[in-house]
Amino acid sequence: MRSQKSPALGGRSQKFKSLPDRQGHFGIYGGRYISETLMPVVLELEKAYLKFRHDKDFKAELNYYLKEYVGRPTPLYLAERLTKKSGGAKIYLKREDLCHTGAHKINNTMGQILLAKRMGKIRIIAETGAGQHGVATATVAAMFGLECEIYMGAEDIERQKPNVFRMKLLGAKVNPVTSGSCTLKDAMNEALRDWVTNVWNTFYIIGSVAGPHPYPMMVRDFQSVIGKEAREQIKKIEGRLPDYLVACVGGGSNAMGIFYPFLNDKAVKMVGVEAAGFGLKTGKHAASICAGKVGVLHGSKTYLLQDRDGQIIHTHSVSAGLDYPGVGPEHSFLHDTGRIEYTAITDKEALNAFKILSLSEGIIPALESSHAVAYAMKLAPKLGKGKIIIVNLSGRGDKDLNTAAKEMGVGI
């Protein structure tokens, strides 16, 4: 029988990086809560990933494409005017918005498609919320000439039109999902339904550190290139590690990506910023850790937004990419252990940060990343001068122009 480790591992920091266990558990979280039809494919995927994650050729090919195609390493940029405006700690931005396709998502899709190719899969499916993961999937599928279908909630299709058109340009079929709340969780349900039906030839590229094992581990590994680079870069620029890392958390892939390589650096504090929507007290938000309870959805045990009968509730966030009622299981574990602090930023605060970063630095951030920027702006004056914050600027805001204009009452 599998071991049920207590989630409280405070102090034993070495443990943080050795998880998940062989069954995909992070403490009590994670696992493989999926239908029997999918079990053999998920086991096959795990086997393939464990084989290739340390394979020289695989790593060389991945690194080649990350460098020459994605454009890595991304800069670590000192946001001087934002720092001055916030008045306190230095704010650095890890510029994932400069990755090809405009967000960190492609770090993961590139890794997974190379794996799909090695496994002989000919068809790619994915779910998407903001459309960034859908675009990143369609992009690598086009590049390797594989058939690609994307599931996207009908509501998200409405608020992320430019990304829908991008996916179509890239040759992907975009399937609108009209069940449930018509957002990311429903897109994931539908992708799982597709997968179970086309299990023989299809590879499901999950876009976050969510889903059944090995996805949370595998996506984290592919995204941890962000933190590895940031760690080297800050040491080079400042001669030391940062005091804080700040990243937004929906499913939590960009956050895991920047946090993971620093988990054993005890002096580095980390904050995951969830979407408080209209405010945590209104019930209209997407802050699974800050306001949710433990449950099981989409293949893993984790914090979920649900009613007292265990039905998943509709979430709200101005940013489609954070509008999800769950969170990656490793985040739930890191929350319980106290290693990472989780907080939430409202729509209004995020929109304000969206404007401020645009004006002060000439960088239009994604609404998702704006949540992290907003928190850093609050944190910097509290920390004071001499301290260092790195914000993971996970994506650029071009896709959000319609939403932002609408929120600001501007017609475009």
Add this chain to the structure above:
Amino acid sequence: MKVRSSKFKVQNRIGETFERLKAKGEKALITFITAGDPNFKTSKEIIFELEKSGADIIELGIPFSDPMADGPTIQAASERALKKGATLNHVLELVGEVRKKSRIPIILFGYYNPIFVYGAALFAEDARGAGADGVLIVDLPPEEAQELKLYTDKAGLDLIFLLTPTSDDSRMEFVSRLASGFIYYVSVAGITGARKELSNTIQEYVKKVRRFTSLPVCVGFGISNARQAGEVSRLADGVIVGSAIVKLIEKNQSLPDLAKKVGRFAAELKKGMKL
């Protein structure tokens, strides 16, 4: 290796039903409905009609907001029930109500989250207390079912597992070792829903499954009419029909003779299985 259920285990209603049918040379008709669709009062009437018309076991769906293993028909049924406020408590009450008047075996069928939130131990106790006989949780493979299994065993509930066309030998052995009641063989890789044609691999797979278990093997997914029920009944110990019944409920939900209509359909299915 063939796994046998313990001889010392007290025979429950599911085991009894298969033995009684076997003695008569019949196969089990297992019918699925979503509890609370269109409402709990009607669900109860439907269950009694199903029993009267030849259903041998009732599978009672626990409504869930995100039924990712189900096709549109059962998704919609779940949504209808939830809209009217259906909860796991109501489902257990319904089991209790049915049990007052009937001995038909009832299997609770659903997703893990509502059960996890209710509390696995308490759920097993209350489900048994209400009169349920088995539990099948679609998103709880044996790897994650160890905890619940302790409680269902203690309560005397069968924990039923699925095998599918994707299951290889080692999977069949592993799943069979934990299963009780019967093996639910999923006829196609996919979601629930009526299909025009049956998979042509059912016979071969059912034979394969029997190498690993002495439990009855029942086949479900995609069986939607009497002809198909008849075909499958010649290959397996039981035939599971879900979406076709739920669709009938959806179509006739506002008619006063809804339960009777569903009963007539079950009678047709059972007739098909006796030909």
